[in-house]
Amino acid sequence: MALTVVWLRDDLRIADNPALHTAAERGDVVVCYLLDEVSAGIRPLGGASRWWLHHSLSSLAGALEERGIPLVLRSGQAEEEIPRLLTECGADAVFWNRRYAFTERNIDALLTASLTDDGYQVQDFQANLMFEPWQVATGSGSPYKVFTPFWRACRNRQAPRAPLDAPPELRGPRIPSEDLDAWQLLPSSPDWAGGLRETWTPGEPTAQVLLEHFLTDTVDGYAQARQLPNVEGTSRLSPHLRFGEISPFQVWHSAQSGSTSATADDLTVFTQEIGWREFCWQLLYHQPQLATENYRSEFNAFPWQQPEAEDLDAWRHGHTGFPLIDAGMRQLWHTGWMHNRVRMTVGSFLVKNMMVDWRVGEQWFWDTLVDADPANNAANWQWVAGSGADAAPYFRIFNPVTQSRKFDPDGGYLRRWVPELRSVSNVHEPWKDDSPGGYAAPLLDLLASRDQALSAYQDLRRG
Numbered sequence: 001m002a003l004t005v006v007w008l009r010d011d012l013r014i015a016d017n018p019a020l021h022t023a024a025e026r027g028d029v030v031v032c033y034l035l036d037e038v039s040a041g042i043r044p045l046g047g048a049s050r051w052w053l054h055h056s057l058s059s060l061a062g063a064l065e066e067r068g069i070p071l072v073l074r075s076g077q078a079e080e081e082i083p084r085l086l087t088e089c090g091a092d093a094v095f096w097n098r099r100y101a102f103t104e105r106n107i108d109a110l111l112t113a114s115l116t117d118d119g120y121q122v123q124d125f126q127a128n129l130m131f132e133p134w135q136v137a138t139g140s141g142s143p144y145k146v147f148t149p150f151w152r153a154c155r156n157r158q159a160p161r162a163p164l165d166a167p168p169e170l171r172g173p174r175i176p177s178e179d180l181d182a183w184q185l186l187p188s189s190p191d192w193a194g195g196l197r198e199t200w201t202p203g204e205p206t207a208q209v210l211l212e213h214f215l216t217d218t219v220d221g222y223a224q225a226r227q228l229p230n231v232e233g234t235s236r237l238s239p240h241l242r243f244g245e246i247s248p249f250q251v252w253h254s255a256q257s258g259s260t261s262a263t264a265d266d267l268t269v270f271t272q273e274i275g276w277r278e279f280c281w282q283l284l285y286h287q288p289q290l291a292t293e294n295y296r297s298e299f300n301a302f303p304w305q306q307p308e309a310e311d312l313d314a315w316r317h318g319h320t321g322f323p324l325i326d327a328g329m330r331q332l333w334h335t336g337w338m339h340n341r342v343r344m345t346v347g348s349f350l351v352k353n354m355m356v357d358w359r360v361g362e363q364w365f366w367d368t369l370v371d372a373d374p375a376n377n378a379a380n381w382q383w384v385a386g387s388g389a390d391a392a393p394y395f396r397i398f399n400p401v402t403q404s405r406k407f408d409p410d411g412g413y414l415r416r417w418v419p420e421l422r423s424v425s426n427v428h429e430p431w432k433d434d435s436p437g438g439y440a441a442p443l444l445d446l447l448a449s450r451d452q453a454l455s456a457y458q459d460l461r462r463g
Contacts, residue, residue, distance in 0.1 A: 001027045001028055002026050002027035002028065002092060002093065003027060003028045003029070003030065003089065003090060003091040003092060003093075003172065003173070004023035004026055004027065004028070004029050004030070004091060004092075004093040004094065004095055005029075005030045005031075005032055005082070005085055005086055005089065005091045005093070005094040005095070006019050006020050006023045006029050006030070006031045006032065006094075006095050006096070007019075007032050007033075007034065007082060007094055007095070007096040008020075008031060008032065008033050008060075008096075008097075008244075009033075009034075009096065009097070009099055009104075009244075010099065010128060010242070010243060010244045011097045011127050011128055011244035011247075012033070012056045012057065012059075012060050012204070012243050012244050012245050013060070013204045013207075013244055013245050013246065013247065014060075014063055014064070014067070014166040014167065014204060015163065015164065015165060015166035015204070015208075015250070016127070016163035016164045016165075016166075016247045016249055016250050017097065017127060017164070017166075017247075018097060018125035018126070018127050018164060019095040019096050019097045019123075019124075019125050019127065020095075020167065021164045021165075021167060022095060022123070022125065023093075023095045024167040024170055026093070027171075028171045028172040028173065029069065029170055029171070029172045030069070030072055030085070030089050030091060030172050030173065030175055031064055031069060031070075031071055031072065031170075031172075032071075032072045032073075032074060032082075032085055033057060033060075033071060033072075033073055033074075034074050034075065034076070034078060034081055034082065035073070035074070035075040035076075035183055036075070036076065036077060036078050036081075036107075037075070038076060038077050039077050039078055039079070039103070039107060040103075041102070041103035041106075042103055042104075043103075043291070043366075043374070045372075046366045046367035046368065046369070046372050047187060047192075047367050047368070048196065048336040048367065048368050048369055048370045048372065049242075049366075049369070049370065049372050050185040050186070051185065051186055051187065051193050051196055051336075051370070052196075052200070052202050052239055052243060052336075052370045053185055053243065054180060054183070054185035054186050055201075055202040055203065056202040056203055056243050056245060057071065057073070057180055058180060058203075059202060059203025059204065059205070059206075059245075060203070060204065061180075063203075063204065063205075064170065067167065067168070067169050067170045068169050068170050068171060068172075069170045069171070069172045069174075070174055070175070070177060071177070072085070072175045072176075072177045073177045073178040073179075073180060073183075074177075074178060075178060075183065078107050078111060079107065079110060079111060079114070082094065082111060082115075083111075083114070083115065083118070085175070086115070086120060088175065089173060089175050091120075092119075092120060092121060093120060093121035093122070093123070094115060094120060094121075094122055094123075095122075095123045095124070095125070096108070096124055096125070097124065097125050097126070097127035097128060097244075098124050098125065098126060098127065098128070098129075099128075100128075100129065100133060100281050100284065100285050100375075101284060101285075101288070101374055101375075102285075102288030103288075108124065112124070127244075127247060128244055128247065128248070129248065129278055129281055130154070130160040130248050130249060130252060130274075130278060131154045131157065131160075131278055131282075133281060133282040133285035133286065134285070135157075136150060136153050136154055136157070136282065137153075138153075143282055143283075143285075143286045144279070144282065145389040145390060146389070146390045147275070147276060147279045147390045150275075150278075150279050150282065151272060151275040151276075151278075151279065154275060154278065160248070160249050160252050160253070161249060162249070162253060163247060163249045163250045163253055195333075195334035195335050195336070196335065196336045196370065198335075199334075199335040199336070199337065200239065200335075200336070200337075200370060202239070202240075202243070202245070203245060204240075204245045204246065206240070206245075207237065207240035207245040207246035208246065210235060210236055210237055210240065211235065211237060211246060211250070211251060211254055212254075214235040214236075214237070215254055215255065215262075218232060218233065218234075218235070219235075219255075219261070219262040219266050219267070219270060220261040220262050220263075220266060221233070221266065222234075222262065222266040222267075222269060222270050223263070223265045223266050223268075223269040226269070226340070226341075227341050227407050228341075228407055228408070229327075229328075229339035229341055229342050229407060229408055229413040230408050230410075230412040230413035230416070234339070234340070235270070236337075237251065238337075238371035238373075238376075239336075239337070239370040239371040241277065241371075241373075242370075242371045242372070242373045242376075248274055248277065248278070251274055252271065252274060255267055255270055255271055255274075276376075277373075277375070277376060279379075279390075280373075280375040280376045280378075280379035280380070281375040283295070283375065283379050283388075283389050284374060284375040284378065284379070287389075290375070290378040290379060290382070290388075291359070291362055291366075291374065291377070291378035292359065294382070294387040294388075295382050295387055295388040295389050295391075296386075296387050296388070296389075296391070298460060298463075299385070299386070299387035299460070301460060302387075302456065302457075302460055303355075303456055304355060304356060304357040305354070305355040305356065307354055307356050307360075311354065311443060312356070312360070314440070314443055315329065315346075315349070315350055315354065315356075315443075316329065316364055317329060317330070317333065318330035318333065318417075318418070319440045320349070320440065320442070320443040321430075321431065321439065321440040321441050321442035321443050322349065322400045322401070322442060322443070322446075323400070323404060323411075323414040323418055323421060323427060323428060323430065324342060324345055324346075324400040324401075324403055324404040324408070324413075324414065325345065325346050325349050325400050326417070326418050326440070327342070327413055327414050327416070327417035327418050328342035328343070328345065328346045328417075329346060330417045330418065331417050332365075332368050332369070333368065334417075335370075336368060336369060336370035336371075337369065337370055337371065338369075339413075341403070341407055342403075342413075343365075343380070344384055344398055345398040345400050345403045346361075347361055347380070347381060347384035347385075348384050348392075348396075348397055348398035349398070349400060351381075351384060351385045352385075352397045352398075352449075352450070352453040353397070353444055353446065353449040353450065353453065354443075354444065354449070355449070355452065355453060355456070358381045358382060358384065358385035358387065359381075361381055362377055362378055362381040365377055365381070386457065394454075394457035394458075394460075394461070395454060395457065397450050397453060397454075399446060399450075400446075401428050401429055401446070404428050405428050411427035411428065414427050414428070415427060418439070420437045420438055420439040421437065421439060422437075423437050424437050424439065
């Protein structure tokens with residue numbers, strides 16, 4: 001009987017998992033997750049992502065047990081541990097779903113070559129992107145740098161394949177596994193994850209429930225409601241997509257057939273959000289240093305300022321004196337997530353009002369977001385900074401007061417996350433109120449800092 005090791009990475013699901021599906025058709029399987037924090041070039045997960053990973057693996061292990069096999073956990077360097085596991089269990093093949101970041105795909109390529117030379121069957125599959133980054137190109141063969149033509153080109157290609165069903169049962173030997181708790185993915189001293197536990201239930205079952213709920217109850221009006229931070233107007237699927245608890249193929253096909261109330265505009269805007277994820281991964285595929293180097297090299301000369309430690313802490317922990325900034329950063333700290341409209345505003349505030357290098361913000365989000373995606377996080381920070389592909393123009397500076405008045409007019413979101421404002425009448429500009437309730441004074445002058453940023457960007461453009 002053939003025995004295949006299925007090596008899971010950012011695809012912690014049973015349904016629509018081509019590597020697992022094909023291996024189960026072939027014969028017995030050993031499903032493995034490898035925690036590789038030692039291979040050169042691997043970026044360690046942030047704290048919130050480690051918390052999510054622990055619970056996602058726990059959920060997956062339970063689902064696999066229900067189908068008859070365990071989840072085998074190993075840690076160490078992939079080029080050592082995967083061959084060792086193959087020898088240990090007597091497998092003749094290893095299957096995995098493709099990864100697209102530079103370091104990870106190099107690891108996979110080297111393993112493919114060495115394992116094939118050793119006589120193993122190695123096969124990889126398309127599972128986590130609907131459109132392979134090397135397949136969508138301009139007429140000249142170069143990668144797209146602007147989202148709209150990229151997504152148009154994707155839509156003009158063959159429709160994404162239909163999702164695969166989950167194998168009803170699985171067969172395979174029981175192989176010794178490392179203990180998940182021993183990996184110490186969860187915070188303990190102190191345990192800061194109370195808000196994450198209140199907000200999220202990681203795992204494939206929850207992802208499916210959220211998708212069904214969104215398409216049944218929330219997607220109607222999505223085009224407008226997704227802009228409002230105090231409204232349940234988004235799918236909340238981002239961390240589930242990041243860890244592969246649900247696939248973009250499942251989301252795409254469900255959106256095409258699973259809603260009867262949404263308008264065409266609602267569905268178009270929602271699927272564009274899935275398209276933006278694909279675009280970001282194409283950027284990272286072709287620009288491996290997206291999280292550390294300016295996509296537009298002219299920004300290498302931008303005069304970023306070194307912030308005072310207390311000012312940076314005020315931004316990180318929501319004490320800037322600007323309600324929308326503080327509400328967003330406190331939401332992030334408590335829940336590991338932030339509404340996208342607010343993400344853009346807090347990013348703009350850091351980069352363009354405080355004049356702090358976008359990489360500082362990218363690293364903070366990497367550590368605190370449960371959906372800290374290697375491509376989305378870097379691409380979105382560069383979008384805000386103006387240094388990325390398809391970036392916000394240098395002169396687009398999100399005024400936090402204007403943004404909160406427009407998208408949270410009654411101040412419900414502000415008062416929810418900044419309790420000092422609950423008795424303040426002028427919630428959008430509390431410094432104008434006679435009784436600001438002990439709320440922090442503004443960290444900076446919005447108009448003066450905006451002028452400073454515009455002057456710096458204009459000098460950059462003139463060279």
